[in-house]
Amino acid sequence: MKGIVFTEFLEMVEQKFGYELVDKMLTENDLESKGAYTSIGTYNYSEMVQLLVDLSARTEIDIPTLLKEYGKYFFDILYNSYPQFFNTVPNSFVFLESIENHIHIEVKKIYPKAELPTFETKMIDQDTLEMIYHSERKMADFAEGLILRTLNHFQDPCTINRENIKEDGSIVKFLLVRNKK
Ligand code: HEM
The missing domain is CATH 3.90.1520.10 (H-NOX domain)
Structure with missing residues (x-):
């Protein structure tokens, strides 16, 4: 899974719940990458599952809801990064x-x-x-x-x-x- 999926996920968590929570997620889980994600790197999908399970436990928000919210957030990142895909279609x-x-x-x-x-x-x-x-x-x-x-x-x-x-x-x-x- 591409690093951008991880870096933007952590950015969203920071915006919604604060940096302290992000720090705990990265240091209190035994992550293969040790949480050192770069947007162009490639990481194991299982780490995303680990982060989602952990965030869900800490926030008491179910994983489907977290993923749906993340999808909405990710749309805006894509739109700002690749406007050409959006501006050339009619609907x-x-x-x-x-x-x-x-x-x-x-x-x-x-x-x-x-x-x-x-x-x-x-x-x-x-x-x-x-x-x-x-x-x-x-x-x-x-x-x-x-x-x-x-x-x-x-x-x-x-x-x-x-x-x-x-x-x-x-x-x-x-x-x-x-x-x-
Ligand atoms: C400009 C528009 C888009 C770009 C540049 C884009 C790019 C990407 C990238 C880079 C990934 C990560 C791949 C990886 O982790 O290895 C991804 C995953 C994904 N994309 Fe897109 N995407 C776009 C629009 C969409 C839209 C509108 C949808 C929804 C219908 C969508 C559905 C998904 C899903 C569900 C995944 C997660 C991987 C999976 O389910 O297997 N994408 N996309």
Whole structure:
């Protein structure tokens, strides 16, 4: 997993809960990297799980909620870093469809070690987009946060229906239906 996912996660924790908590998370867990993350480094996904479990225990906020919040936060980081991916598409559905065929392909070119999910997207009709998330890292909550913030950014209010296709959360279907105006 790319370092930026760790550095921005810790930045969010610091903003929401203060540096003292970040310091405890890094020093009181037996982290393989010893918590010395750089945005361009690559670290084991299991360390992210360790940090999430620890933060959840300290804050009494469940992990799905933490991941969803982090997805929303990460959207803003992506938007500020790569505005060209957002400013060249007409609406949220076109943007979301471009993740698999364009954005994550570019990410993989720059960071060959990036571990990315796969999205199967299908326009069911003009106002309905189906997105099927596939990833062994089972971060559909993070994906949901990113999707929510995307809809908000493009001012495209939708109702999201979510369904586990595989019980362990490695395949998850999102059905986005535009709210009637
Ligand atoms: C400009 C837009 C985007 C860029 C540059 C980008 C880039 C990245 C990067 C660098 C990672 C980390 C890979 C790793 O840890 O090795 C990642 C992971 C991920 N991205 Fe994107 N991303 C973008 C938009 C999105 C959007 C809108 C979604 C949501 C639908 C999304 C879904 C995910 C998920 C769920 C992961 C976590 C890894 C996993 O589930 O296996 N990305 N992305």
